[in-house]
Amino acid sequence: MFHLVCMTCGRTCGDLTVANCPHDGGVLDVRYDSAEIPLQRHLPGIWRYAARLPLTDERHIVSLGEGDTPLLSSSQLGPGISLSRLYFKNEGLNPTGSYKDRIAAVGITYLRQLGRRAWAATSSGNAGASLAAYGARAAVDGYLFTLERAPRAKIAQIMSYGPQVMSVKRLGYDPAAEKATWDNIAALCDANNWLMLITARSNSPQSMEGAKTISYEVCQQLHNEAPDVVYVPVGGGGLLSTIWKGFKEWHAAGYIDGLPRMVAVQPQGCDPITQAWREGRPVQPLDDCASAVSGIILTSPPDGDLVLQDLRESDGWAVSIPDEVTYQAQSELASREGLFVEPAAAVVWAAIKEDRRAGRLGGDEKVVSILTGIGFKDSAAVQRMTDDKPLPMIEASEILHIAP
Numbered sequence: 001m002f003h004l005v006c007m008t009c010g011r012t013c014g015d016l017t018v019a020n021c022p023h024d025g026g027v028l029d030v031r032y033d034s035a036e037i038p039l040q041r042h043l044p045g046i047w048r049y050a051a052r053l054p055l056t057d058e059r060h061i062v063s064l065g066e067g068d069t070p071l072l073s074s075s076q077l078g079p080g081i082s083l084s085r086l087y088f089k090n091e092g093l094n095p096t097g098s099y100k101d102r103i104a105a106v107g108i109t110y111l112r113q114l115g116r117r118a119w120a121a122t123s124s125g126n127a128g129a130s131l132a133a134y135g136a137r138a139a140v141d142g143y144l145f146t147l148e149r150a151p152r153a154k155i156a157q158i159m160s161y162g163p164q165v166m167s168v169k170r171l172g173y174d175p176a177a178e179k180a181t182w183d184n185i186a187a188l189c190d191a192n193n194w195l196m197l198i199t200a201r202s203n204s205p206q207s208m209e210g211a212k213t214i215s216y217e218v219c220q221q222l223h224n225e226a227p228d229v230v231y232v233p234v235g236g237g238g239l240l241s242t243i244w245k246g247f248k249e250w251h252a253a254g255y256i257d258g259l260p261r262m263v264a265v266q267p268q269g270c271d272p273i274t275q276a277w278r279e280g281r282p283v284q285p286l287d288d289c290a291s292a293v294s295g296i297i298l299t300s301p302p303d304g305d306l307v308l309q310d311l312r313e314s315d316g317w318a319v320s321i322p323d324e325v326t327y328q329a330q331s332e333l334a335s336r337e338g339l340f341v342e343p344a345a346a347v348v349w350a351a352i353k354e355d356r357r358a359g360r361l362g363g364d365e366k367v368v369s370i371l372t373g374i375g376f377k378d379s380a381a382v383q384r385m386t387d388d389k390p391l392p393m394i395e396a397s398e399i400l401h402i403a404p
């Protein structure tokens with residue numbers, strides 16, 4: 001069984017359905033009666049950890065085969081910077097192409113458990129696609145409010161699953177529009193008995209539990225040895241915070257001896273968390289966003305202060321990467337590892353290179369990088385990656401003469 005504890009005032013919350021602490025609005029942490037993590041091997045993917053998910057009855061489970069993504073040892077990029085133990089957790093292989101499927105699977109399952117009929121959410125793309133897919137699978141209605149500048153390819157994927165999709169003016173770069181959107185979605189859900197599913201710990205603590213299965217899997221894939229350092233792309237901050245929670249839980253269950261240091265990676269043009277980390281202050285919203293790395297460009301990150309706390313607790317750090325360097329990293333992951341990821345995922349490889357150069361990351365460290373989404377997600381970035389590559393037109397007879 002699970003319960004909710006406020007991370008601000010420490011009170012236990014009796015109502016398991018609320019999104020925030022009723023006393024002070026604090027972030028609620030989902031806790032479990034026992035530190036043990038018994039594996040339910042008869043259930044697929046993330047559901048074998050169901051004892052550590054907010055699930056009351058396995059008959060509610062909505063699954064599309066999420067989780068069990070590969071942890072790949074780097075073949076060329078790591079050795080190229082004298083980093084012999086670099087691993088890529090390829091989350092792009094989830095059913096809709098991103099790690100958000102873990103969260104949506106738990107979120108839509110939780111919605112069914114509560115007997116709600118519809119979900120509503122904001123998303124720059126990936127979370128929307130996940131919620132729409134799992135919502136379709138569960139035959140519930142969906143309402144998705146997306147960013148003004150969300151990539152059209154991501155929106156097309158969401159629409160194909162059939163929810164109602166609306167683009168909200170100024171959402172994505174105007175903190176006032178962000179706040180109004182979130183407040184109004186919450187009110188809409190309250191009025192209609194729908195469930196608001198925002199992929200942030202400060203809004204959907206129950207659903208976010210799905211993301212910590214990444215850490216459980218990584219530990220199991222490393223034969224129950226913790227990584228030394230974990231690199232995570234950070235927009236809203238919920239992923240890093242939940243992954244850190246997952247490692248702590250796996251550690252508390254006695255499966256691993258140590259804990260990794262966590263590294264938050266943000267795009268330089270929109271990095272409120274890195275700025276706060278460097279200046280030793282709480283996260284403050286930015287006025288504008290100068291990055292185009294969709295998926296991790298939030299001017300007002302909902303879980304930003306949780307990330308700062310996690311970086312302190314894990315003895316980690318924060319890095320920011322210019323967009324051009326990210327696109328270069330995306331191209332290298334594809335051409336030298338065979339990993340076709342979206343720019344929001346490629347930031348981690350750019351950060352690892354930068355940290356090796358700056359001496360923050362030793363060559364003996366066992367490093368895990370979370371590749372959050374697949375390359376097909378951002379067609380503009382795919383285009384950019386290949387724009388300067390020639391495509392010669394030849395006669396069939398010339399084929400015999402191309403060998404070096």
Ligand SMILES: [Zn+2]
Nearest residue numbers: 006009021026
């Ligand atoms: Zn509280």
